Amino acid sequence: QVQLVESGGGLVQAGGSLRLSCAASGRTFSSDVMGWFRQAPGKEREFVAGISWNGGSTSYTDSVKGRFTISRDNAKNTVYLQMNRLKPEDTAVYYCAADRHWTVVISTVERSYDYWGQGTQVTVSS
Numbered sequence: 001q002v003q004l005v006e007s008g009g010g011l012v013q014a015g016g017s018l019r020l021s022c023a024a025s026g027r028t029f030s031s032d033v034m035g036w037f038r039q040a041p042g043k044e045r046e047f048v049a050g051i052s053w054n055g056g057s058t059s060y061t062d063s064v065k066g067r068f069t070i071s072r073d074n075a076k077n078t079v080y081l082q083m084n085r086l087k088p089e090d091t092a093v094y095y096c097a098a099d100r101h102w103t104v105v106i107s108t109v110e111r112s113y114d115y116w117g118q119g120t121q122v123t124v125s126s
Contacts, residue, residue: 002026004064008037009120012086015123022096022117030074033099033106034080035113038092049081050106053107055060059106063089067095086124093119 008020020036031053039045040043050059058070069082077097097113107113 002087002119004098004115006094006096006120009032009094009122011123011125014086014088014124014126016086017082017084018086018122020083020094020096020120020122022079024077024098024115025081029077031100031102032072033103034072034079035097035099035106035108036070037095037097038090038091039095039119040048040089040092043092045110047108047110048094049066050108051079052104052106057104057106059108061108076104083122086122088124088126091122091124093120093121 003025005023012018035050036048037045038048047061051070051072055072067085072079096117098115099112100114
């Protein structure tokens, strides 16, 4: 059974940091583009960050550039999202996703991703 399990969410004050983890199991994800998306209450899910299969290429949405860093450890089948200088507008459920199509392109589109985690809540208080 293929699973992506996120962890590391929680409640933090504005300006604080959190590190999200996404542990993959059931297949090897080392060839996949991996992405993080988020969905705030009343809003559509949006792309946050993505990373190529070997970590050599990353992509971020403008609102998190310079604050968030995506990384991966293929030996552990795990992807991370380090979030610094958090803002109240970062409050959302964060989802990990995998694009299994042997691509070098980091898609920002939901439908490009085949596997999804259940999400982890991040709440940033002002």
